[in-house]
Amino acid sequence: MFKKIGPGFLIAAAFVGPGTITACTLAGVGFGFALLWAMVLSIATTVVFQEMAARVGILTKKGLAASIREELKRPWIRVSVLGIILSAIVVGNAAYEAGNIGGAVLGLEALLGSEPSPWYSWLIGGCAFVLLYAGSYKMLEKIFVGLVMMMSISFILAAILTRPDISAILSGLFVPSLPEGSLLTVVALIGTTVVPYNLFLHASLVSEKWNSIDDIKAIRWDTILSIGLGGLISIAIVIAAAASQLTEVSSGLDLAKGLEPLYGTSSKYFLGVGLFAAGITSAITAPLAAAYVTASCFNWNSSFNSWRFRAVWASVLLAGVSFQSFNLKPIEIIKFAQVANGLLLPVICIFLLWIVNKRSLMGNYKNRIWQNILGLIFLLLIISLGVKSIWSVISS
Numbered sequence: 001m002f003k004k005i006g007p008g009f010l011i012a013a014a015f016v017g018p019g020t021i022t023a024c025t026l027a028g029v030g031f032g033f034a035l036l037w038a039m040v041l042s043i044a045t046t047v048v049f050q051e052m053a054a055r056v057g058i059l060t061k062k063g064l065a066a067s068i069r070e071e072l073k074r075p076w077i078r079v080s081v082l083g084i085i086l087s088a089i090v091v092g093n094a095a096y097e098a099g100n101i102g103g104a105v106l107g108l109e110a111l112l113g114s115e116p117s118p119w120y121s122w123l124i125g126g127c128a129f130v131l132l133y134a135g136s137y138k139m140l141e142k143i144f145v146g147l148v149m150m151m152s153i154s155f156i157l158a159a160i161l162t163r164p165d166i167s168a169i170l171s172g173l174f175v176p177s178l179p180e181g182s183l184l185t186v187v188a189l190i191g192t193t194v195v196p197y198n199l200f201l202h203a204s205l206v207s208e209k210w211n212s213i214d215d216i217k218a219i220r221w222d223t224i225l226s227i228g229l230g231g232l233i234s235i236a237i238v239i240a241a242a243a244s245q246l247t248e249v250s251s252g253l254d255l256a257k258g259l260e261p262l263y264g265t266s267s268k269y270f271l272g273v274g275l276f277a278a279g280i281t282s283a284i285t286a287p288l289a290a291a292y293v294t295a296s297c298f299n300w301n302s303s304f305n306s307w308r309f310r311a312v313w314a315s316v317l318l319a320g321v322s323f324q325s326f327n328l329k330p331i332e333i334i335k336f337a338q339v340a341n342g343l344l345l346p347v348i349c350i351f352l353l354w355i356v357n358k359r360s361l362m363g364n365y366k367n368r369i370w371q372n373i374l375g376l377i378f379l380l381l382i383i384s385l386g387v388k389s390i391w392s393v394i395s396s
Contacts, residue, residue: 018103028241097320104279
């Protein structure tokens with residue numbers, strides 16, 4: 001069974017980052033178990049679209065961006081769409097990378113019990129650089145499986161130790177409610193789980209692991225298992241936060257302070273390990289996704305040894321380390337990235353649904369009717385999410 005898992009764990013590690021931890025902490029602190037249904041919905045949406053992206057990757061043997069590029073025949077449409085993709089993924093990931101590294105730094109500070117140091121950012125960035133430069137897909141896969149398991153143990157144990165009300169959890173999971181003032185939190189929960197760059201990353205990675213369409217069942221198993229586990233981690237964070245005594249949240253590490261009355265200072269070690277793992281995994285996958293997307297858009301070699309491929313991920317990583325270590329706040333870049341991602345996700349999901357329904361590309365593995373129905377339902381959710389995301393940036 002474990003030989004059949006792989007790329008999905010990189011996707012799970014990518015979306016369970018510092019942003020997700022903070023959003024889940026806010027949800028638990030502000031609304032208890034009431035918004036757990038939003039996590040179930042976001043995980044279902046992620047599984048549906050990631051499975052489609054993985055299917056495109058194994059059948060076409062190329063990245064999602066390359067498939068979109070080749071299927072768009074009109075030059076002006078092709079250039080416009082690829083421009084949005086590059087802007088949102090490459091520029092956006094460079095801006096968000098500071099947050100990923102910052103999350104790992106917070107976890108490191110909690111574990112070492114030391115004051116903040118600018119050198120921590122360079123240490124995290126250096127580790128990410130070495131893993132990407134010297135690594136291969138197989139090595140990264142093993143590292144990420146280990147880090148996701150580390151996160152799972154850390155956050156699930158934290159949730160269990162709070163001794164939550166099981167009936168209240170079940171109600172929150174399966175009885176949707178929208179408490180006053182919770183809409184933006186729901187948007188944040190879904191927005192940090194259904195991530196545009198993961199669609200591109202997954203399509204590119206499946207061909208690194210598998211070579212034949214006969215492996216489609218293994219791909220689906222990997223997707224459901226790993227993303228489901230990522231969702232379980234997010235749910236555990238909400239549950240732990242709901243039991244905390246926090247009233248204000250600025251980062252995921254605040255959850256450790258809120259849990260101290262429950263089981264002492266050991267809470268910071270549980271949460272420190274989880275936050276460090278979440279930060280370092282996202283700090284690696286964001287540059288990797290940017291490199292794959294750029295290579296697909298320009299039809300470059302996407303080998304780990306390609307100098308162009310390395311130049312892209314190294315630039316994204318350096319930008320993140322610089323922003324974090326010098327305490328720079330690229331607010332305008334982040335706002336631009338949020339708007340670009342708000343536009344990108346619905347557009348990519350529309351193209352993805354279009355591609356997986358083309359018999360000329362997908363053959364007998366094109367979408368079934370029930371897959372299209374689910375895809376369209378979740379697409380409407382994603383469009384509304386994109387509108388809310390863009391509006392929140394414009395009105396802020």
